[in-house]
Amino acid sequence: MMKKIVLVSFMLLFALCGNAQNATQAKAVLDKAASVVGRQGGASADFKIASAKYGNTTGTIYIKGNKFHARTPQAVVWYNGKTQWTYMKNTNEVNVSTPSEAQKMSMNPYTFITMYKNGYNLGVKTLGSRYQVHLTAQNQKRSVQEMYIMVNAKSYVPTEVKMRQGKTWTTIAISNFKAKNQSDSLFVFRSKDYPSAEVVDLR
Numbered sequence: 050m051m052k053k054i055v056l057v058s059f060m061l062l063f064a065l066c067g068n069a070q071n072a073t074q075a076k077a078v079l080d081k082a083a084s085v086v087g088r089q090g091g092a093s094a095d096f097k098i099a100s101a102k103y104g105n106t107t108g109t110i111y112i113k114g115n116k117f118h119a120r121t122p123q124a125v126v127w128y129n130g131k132t133q134w135t136y137m138k139n140t141n142e143v144n145v146s147t148p149s150e151a152q153k154m155s156m157n158p159y160t161f162i163t164m165y166k167n168g169y170n171l172g173v174k175t176l177g178s179r180y181q182v183h184l185t186a187q188n189q190k191r192s193v194q195e196m197y198i199m200v201n202a203k204s205y206v207p208t209e210v211k212m213r214q215g216k217t218w219t220t221i222a223i224s225n226f227k228a229k230n231q232s233d234s235l236f237v238f239r240s241k242d243y244p245s246a247e248v249v250d251l252r
Contacts, residue, residue, distance in 0.1 A: 075173035091231030100219035134238035
């Protein structure tokens with residue numbers, strides 16, 4: 050009986066150590082990805098979203114720290130780190146908001162570069178030439194409960210992000226990443242550029 054107890058205890062300890070090592074490796078992968086994506090001067094990339102919640106679209110995103118500017122056939126989005134402006138082309142309307150974590154990620158697949166550091170359990174496995182990092186929220190009230198992030202094992206550039214809200218998955222494919230300096234003015238809406246647009250403050 051004692052041998053069984055010792056064996057079970059050893060197996061549990063081994064599993065816990067294995068999980069801790071895997072979580073450490075997963076964090077190391079995302080730390081490197083975050084340093085590539087979050088370079089001080091900024092970057093740009095193309096993206097393709099497939100989602101039952103947000104619809105399907107393609108676009109280009111420009112990022113700098115936690116700021117982003119996205120352009121799609123349907124909308125143009127500016128986010129300066131606090132306030133988001135969304136210009137809807139079909140209504141000629143600009144919605145001003147303070148977006149949730151999930152709303153930011155629906156337009157900026159690189160939001161994860163700050164999200165993963167707090168409140169998520171991490172795991173990683175290697176799939177061919179990419180790492181697949183799995184994140185699960187410790188608090189199920191968090192707007193994004195689960196994520197899979199695919200990262201190129203050589204360049205550490207993320208190539209795909211999948212996030213789950215409730216039972217709904219959103220997949221964002223990322224391509225054509227370019228490390229390129231971006232001006233701070235790019236992330237702020239300028240009303241003079243859209244003089245006829247109606248501005249609706251949703252904050």
